[in-house]
Amino acid sequence: MIRSLFGRLFWSHLTVIIVSTLILGGSLSYLIRDHAITTKKVDLITKGGSTVALIAPDIADGRVPSSDTIARLNELTTATVWLADQEGNILAGQPPRRWSRDFDEDDAELDAMFEGKVQSWVRTDQRNPERAVVVALPIREAKAPTAMFLFAPIFGINRAAQAVETLLIYALLSGMAASIVLGYFMSRSLTRPIEDISRAAGSFAKGDFASRTTVTGDHEIGRLGEVFNSMADSLARIEQNRRDFLANITHEIRTPIAAIQAMAEALHDGVAGPELQNRYLETIVGQTRHMDKLVQELLDLAQLEAGELKIVKVKFELFEQLSHVCERFSPMLTEKNIRLEVVESKGELLVAADPMRLEQVLNNLVANAVRHSPPDSVISIKADKGTTFATVSVVDHGEGITSEDLPHIWERFYRAEKSRSRIGGGSGIGLAVTRQLVISMGGDIRVESTVGEGATFSFTLPLANS
Known part of the structure; x- marks a missing residue:
């Protein structure tokens, strides 16, 4: 299932939900704890500064606060207050239990504190998992380096974090359940159309050429x-x-x-x-x-489609080539009493093309015109000079080509005449060969026709540089 497209979409969707929820939960838990600690530090530093100001005159006179004074300070600051000198001796108050073992600070931090800088730390008592904030404020009025310490546990921070984590766990489970349902339907909505296309393609590959997909839409x-x-x-x-x-x-x-x-x-x-x-x-x-x-037409078509047919372009006069074609078709024209005329423009018309392949193109188009022209009619070959191309048109007055057949006459294997009689038409590849030859010589070919009035086949050839 995981290797399928449905499985990959489904599990990737679920993984994104789980990872996003875990990251969000961890971030919220950290922010809650950090906000509580920062708030407590600021509160203790503010209260500690006021407390130091209260006892500073007594300290300056060499008097140490009594136990009653320390008790009132504890109530005032809602923290445990004590005084200590630079050697760590307790001058007043009572620090928390295991202070000397669990609350030893870095010498650099202590030196900075006794030099006049306020210090703060976050500690966790081994017997009490609740975090506590310790703030130390120097008493500059003391004769010997002395500092006041304030210790205040942050009650409920772990419970608040655990409550958030529990809430996130429930949210994660709910999100997983919702993502399983939504992910399933979303994945199926994406993969079911692909499966339908795959089914249709498989049936088509097995020979069912009527196989089609029902998947359509603007997506x-x-x-x-x-x-x-x-x-x-x-x-x-x-x-x-x-x-x-x-x-x-x-x-x-x-x-x-x-x-x-x-x-x-x-x-x-x-x-x-x-x-x-x-x-x-x-x-x-x-x-x-x-x-x-x-057989030769089949070989030419195969070589043209493979790009292997050699085209040798030379500069020559176009009207001379058209005259040769008229002479070649004289016997066929006499049999049906058809007149073939070349409409020449003034001046010579030099083109850059392959004379032999051009002759093959003209033979196919004129033979096609003769085949479909009624007796006692006229077939015209016209040549006009443009800016960069010369246009040659073969015009007949036969039965014409229907609008249904007109878009397909250049396709290989296509025959407008559905009968199989050789009298009615050629093998069905002559026009396909003609089109490929014209394109190979750098030109283009098109046809215009009206049923009952005839058809006009026109192709272009690049002009020769003078």
């Missing part, structure tokens, strides 16, 4: 719960996208492999005539190219 643990739920939502979505992606990839690979296998078997068995043989061979070559492109 540290509540915000932790909200962050966990947000992270769980993101991971669950990624996991679902990964499963969809694997299903898509499986279908993408299975379809060409099945076609290649069927055609290869037909060629091997010799059941295909010369015309079919050429058609089968062309289909086989096309399917292998499709699978090669798919």
Whole structure:
């Protein structure tokens, strides 16, 4: 229990209560005793000074106070009064019992007293546990060094201290009982939410991607719960996208492999005539190219995410690169009767980027635009020069992208088309690769779309220093 967070919070809370109470009790006990002793010293010194003034004339004439005088002085000062010389001889009065054994003072203190300094001590008689205050006042009028001693026990100081200590013991026990109850509920209120988050995390780690914590609120643990739920939502979505992606990839690979296998078997068995043989061979070559492109995209994405793909930036003219892309897509454009136009701005536009990777970006975006554009439509590629960046936009007039799909199209494994037909779309990683390539070249990419009107993909590239 002590090793758990609940146990540590509970016992630390209890320990603070106990230590605080003990320190408070010891401090109060000391202050009570010290206040009583200090008050008694001041009282005896004041009364002693008045007493010395009363007997000083007799002492100056060499007369020693009688027993009756000493008795009246005892009543007046409420203390035991006696006179002694520098050798310790008692001149008048009667000191307490065992005075010579229990009340021997330091020679330096006695010398200072007989030289005219008031001295005071706190002593405890062995037979009486009550503390006593002893005050010694020099009698300067005496012919020989003489001092008056006043001895007064501080009755009740121990009883008062014991009463305080007893009260503190009861307070300590009550505080411990209250701290046990409060500490238990406070510790549980802190650890129960953490246990709930831990439970949800454990279930999530075991594959229950629907596991969420109920701990939310405007406090540290509540915000932790909200962050966990947000992270769980993101991971669950990624996991679902990964499963969809694997299903898509499986279908993408299975379809060409099945076609290649069927055609290869037909060629091997010799059941295909010369015309079919050429058609089968062309289909086989096309399917292998499709699978090669798919594998290459997967390798590029893995290298980009690991930061291992080499980007070689050079300075080149952007419009020349755009013209090469238009030429490359001529066969595909003729098939759908789509026109691809490059809108050029005045003057040359020099950028600092990797030409090969830029070509890959443009190929992905234009191929995506051609795939989603209707026949007899126009695809525009625009390039604008900014202050530090050039902006390239690929605009199509196809079916567009829904608002639900728009935030997720850059995610790996995501496909806006839920069907698995290769006719409807690519493998779902082309745009993820495109985005990573643009970012690796120091730019950014975004998309704007309206359903039924088309989509505009725009990316930036840093301008070359002239």
